Amino acid sequence: MLVSTLILNGLVMGAIYALIGVGLSLIFGVLEIVNFAHGQIYTLGALALALLVGHFGFGFLPAAFVSALGVAAFGYILYVLFLQHIRKGEFERGIILTLGIGIVVQNALIYFYGATPQIVDTEFSFRDINFLGLRVEMIKAIAVGFAIVSITALHLVLTRTRFGMAIRALSQNREAALVVGMRPEVVAGHAVVIGTALAGLAGAVLAPVFTVHPLMGAPILFKAFAIVIIGGLGHLPGAVVASLIIGVSESLAGGLGSASLQDAAVFLVMIAMLQFRPMGLFGKGVRI
């Protein structure tokens, strides 16, 4: 019973990690930028939801939708102002720039919002559903629903539409994409919007599960990096599988072992992966 509860908890958390990991992976795949501001973008989603639900009386579902849209708009502004000016090969510049953006966003949030953590209660909070005889919080089940729908939608867009093909083309061969007349800056802008929207959505759906405060993004960022590395840099299905592996490993380590082991689990898996499959589970260079 304990083991099944832990596995189910792990899959639920893994599905939510996937939202963050897939966004990070997508941005890396297209722009070759490791987005160190991704944790703060996730935080923005959570704070937006806290504001919409707590102060404007929104329901959880519309608030999550509006938060993701708002964060996507913010992502687009970031792209236009900063990210699109990073040229190919300026890998370090991308890291320093996004790290700086993350720090500025985090401190701006502390300045305007304060450091006080907040609990967000929604109409779905503290209600349970029964899944195969196991108890699952309804709010977490809804979060998983969001993750499944948005990642499936992204997969369909990437594989079935011209827009998605353009993103994939750019991530696979930038020069060839230019030769056939694609405009990389437009395609990359779309990728950033989708990637940040997913992170914002993850923050929004996790806001009622965890406490919300401006510093909540930092710890999850490292987990997201580990997911992207385990899944294979820039590989979206890899990020999803890695997220589920991380979620379940953490849950089993914490439930059957100890809290310290739970913290270490994600990085132990990452180290093992780097040792035996340095390109990650599905990594064959950069591809989507």
Next chain:
Amino acid sequence: MTLQTSIRIAAALAALALGTQLAAADPIVIGLSSPQTGGAAYLGQHQRWGAELAVEEINAAGGAIGQQLQLSVQDNQCNPTQGAASAEQLISVGKVSAIVGALCSSATLSIMPIIEKAQIPLVVETSTSPKITELAGVGGNKWTFRINPSDQELAIGLARYLIADGKIKKVAFAGEDTDYGRGGHAALKAVLEKNGVKVGNGDFFGRDTQDFSAFLARMGSDKPDAIAVYLNGADELNFLRQYRASGLTIPLTGRVEFSELQEGVVESGAINGATSVFPYSEQITVGDNTAFVERFRKKFGEVPNAQSYEGYTAIRLVADAIDRAKSAEPGKIRDALESASFKATLGDVLKFDDHHQAHPSAVILQIENSKVVVKGLFNT
């Protein structure tokens, strides 16, 4: 005397008077090492607010030895490395006369050797690790003074209450993976096990842990009689939020803070039966606490918690020492602190023992019918 000479003398006198006035206007700088970012930032914010209120009130009443006080705050991020850096900064750049801090035990322990070397008094106001008392005072760090009870003293008070209650035989432990959490675990284990209550090995969570669901699932399976919680700030709130969602009914105990932040969880009834030991509660009505709570709420819009109360008290204590020493010289402030007999807001008189540990009262709180009830004050 020619007119020219008169003017020269007048100018010299004016310059002298102005100089004296400028010297008098030089503020006395008190340093505050506080977590302003990171998971404990909320607590740091309250500690800072408490200190700011004290400085404002002291200055409005004419300052200390006729000089205004000025607070210089450095962020220690609640970790030892930044703790040490914050003290270096306050001493070398801030030119402080005394330091208050550092809220987190690990940061305080890293600051202690630095202030000892620089010979600047440190008033510890919230850190509870018993190690601080062991290292301070006789045979150790003569520049460190602590005004709040250590976890050892708090654990003794809590253990007495739990043992008298008689319902608890097995306690699980969830603590922060710092000197605070580990020190709390050691202190509680030592006192409870002497009285036949078994305390588990403890689960220690890194700061900023968000997901406690695996630990709570294990608790649901292990079924201890109580879970002792030694977390703080956002982490503690996260724990309580997830505890509530887990539907567990195992009573919580330890150092659970029942301040304004946790109001929603308390009101939900999910932690009914929880007990906690704390150096302060805004619900205490003894001394001048009611008026203090009101002044604090008016200025900051929130009720004070233990951090704000202790930050406030520490600054007032330092100002009292400056007044009695008639000097803002660090060595003289230290000597004055050693002989302090300072009446705090709760009515306790703070005096330091030979390990520079004061013994204020602490409070046992319990949640009954979704309300925080003060079960009693005890002397530490």
